[in-house]
Amino acid sequence: xxxxxxxxxxxxxxxxxxxxxxxxxxxxNLWKGKHCSVRYAPGAPRNPNINPAVSALYVGTVVSGKLxxxxxxxxxxxxxxxxALRVALKEHRNLPTLQLLLAPRSSSLEADFxxxxxxxxxxxxxxxxxxxxxxR
Numbered sequence: 388x389x390x391x392x393x394x395x396x397x398x399x400x401x402x403x404x405x406x407x408x409x410x411x412x413x414x415x416n417l418w419k420g421k422h423c424s425v426r427y428a429p430g431a432p433r434n435p436n437i438n439p440a441v442s443a444l445y446v447g448t449v450v451s452g453k454l455x456x457x458x459x460x461x462x463x464x465x466x467x468x469x470x471a472l473r474v475a476l477k478e479h480r481n482l483p484t485l486q487l488l489l490a491p492r493s494s495s496l497e498a499d500f501x502x503x504x505x506x507x508x509x510x511x512x513x514x515x516x517x518x519x520x521x522x523r
């Protein structure tokens with residue numbers, strides 16, 4: 388499992404597995420931004436290898452082939468959204484453990500990185516203010 392430590396102590400980990408991703412898609416909440424949308428579910432994924440006591444964000448990306456024919460461009464959309472999340476996490480503390488599915492929009496390819504980061508920051512602000520409602 389890939390793990391990137393952050394300055395805040397919040398780990399950024401990979402969300403993988405068909406059943407896990409399907410559960411987040413079906414049962415997760417949806418937040419829509421200008422350049423990406425985020426499906427999120429509270430808590431850690433149900434996996435015997437994951438310690439639910441460790442505070443972390445489990446992140447996956449979902450990009451449809453309908454957005455762009457070129458895999459190179461779709462991967463660039465993924466990377467830009469993931470990097471914006473990584474950079475934005477340095478400023479946010481006290482986030483709950485969440486499972487996130489980032490779904491970039493085609494506008495994320497031509498958008499300025501600052502705009503994508505602003506999208507992610509507004510999502511993190513939404514999540515941090517609604518922490519009581521999210522934590523079950």
